[in-house]
Amino acid sequence: MLLMESYMCYCSVRLGVIIVSVLAIIRELSFSITLFALGVKVFEPFIDLLEHDAEYKDRKWVRKYISWCENDPEVLTAVSQIILYVHSGAAILSIYGAIKLRKWFLLPLAFCEFVYLIQITFLHIVLMIMLKKQINLGLLIILTLLGCFYILFVGYNACTCVAMFQIIGLVKSERYRELYGDDPFHPLAMRSTRPKDSERPLHVLRMHDMHDTNIDEEKRLSKLGLWPRRQPPVVSVLPVQAAYPQPQLKWWQQQARSTGDDHQPDPSVYRNWHTKELLNGVGGDVQRKSELNRRYAESQMHRWY
Structure with missing residues (x-):
């Protein structure tokens, strides 16, 4: 079963994968340029929140992260840049896979989007726990809702890549080729009548044969107008009237x-x-x-x- 048949209820899944890839490239390149310009100072607001929070400042993973930023900023910057460019490369591969219908080129972006989903979800939870003691309730609710919507959007984008992987596997299957031809962009059921198509012999169902139950072929021929539709019998329920009715007597x-x-x-x-x-x-x-x-x-x- 396909995860989805359209992206944002309007675009096709193929176009949706291209949109997701472009958004991922813009996001990763923007953060990469910021990291090149500011370095590890980008992480200072988050580090400051961790150090002044009584619940997280003594955690083991927090102390390792802070010491890594302070002692090895070059390594942290290099690792971050590699992750960002790997994500951008996966997005470029997904664009190629969506255009050429190569399903294995979509898996890297789907994996990167799921990793990014886990990362942003964990970061959102930690930030909301720390900020609830420093900001008022109204602003906290707004930030929580915005973060939840963004998390849902990232998860939806990841599911779009998986849905496109399923669709490509479907159109490349033998059964789909038998019904709609080898070209998924111009399926047989949607082609216009041409001489070369009319010369091709069509498979005609034999209704007297009880073993011929190819319903898909019957539906395809019905769309083409080649399947003879049986008219239902008309049964008259009106009483029989005489050819010359008797006049009404005075x-x-x-x-x-x-x-x-x-x-x-x-x-x-x-x-x-x-x-x-x-x-x-x-x-x-x-x-x-x-x-x-x-x-x-x-x-x-x-x-x-």
């Missing part, structure tokens, strides 16, 4: 089609009468009206349809 047409079967007969009207007698006008207005409507509807049905 109220008088619906009344003409009514046969009177839905009306409940009144027993008091035709209890002593026959049905035909009722239709001839003796009684039963409902039955007579319904029968007339039914006859009218049958004779006029062909006019409505």
Whole structure:
């Protein structure tokens, strides 16, 4: 799994390694020039803090460091300059490795950045412990936050070098070359259609073969527009409508089609009468009206349809 895919959420990891290398070169050369100009006087403020601190002035490593600065300033300056130029050389190698995609050229800068991370973290802790007795609380909080942010930034830069090492190993792998070609700067999935590319035979998946499960190849061909996308079946859920729908009947047409079967007969009207007698006008207005409507509807049905 890659540590990161972009640097500062905007730049590529390759560009991020170049930025880290340039910042490291500027930082190391600035401190080297200062050390050439002032010598071991650069360390005097830190030595003064150590000598006047009751907690650290009697430590063994503190006494060795102070005696080294006082007795052998030339050796201390030479060692410091060597460390600074080694770090700068590792940054130059990282720039070359990022441009040419040589992953082993990135490891020196990653190692130097991790060493610098440990060094700056230890120095920040010691300084905050010593300064808490000499400055007010507000300034101490500000310095602590600034130091923590700088430590996180240095650690992020070191992780960037490791991430670029992983990315180069990925693009140089056999599986990546099979899918995207030998040129990582112009992968096959992003190339424009050219005659020389069209002449190259493409691997077509056989969906009837259950053992052909190369999903990566299917994704690559889908991006190129060469993989046939299957259209989903369309199922209609609407009711079937007639080609010539029947017109909506008017109220008088619906009344003409009514046969009177839905009306409940009144027993008091035709209890002593026959049905035909009722239709001839003796009684039963409902039955007579319904029968007339039914006859009218049958004779006029062909006019409505």
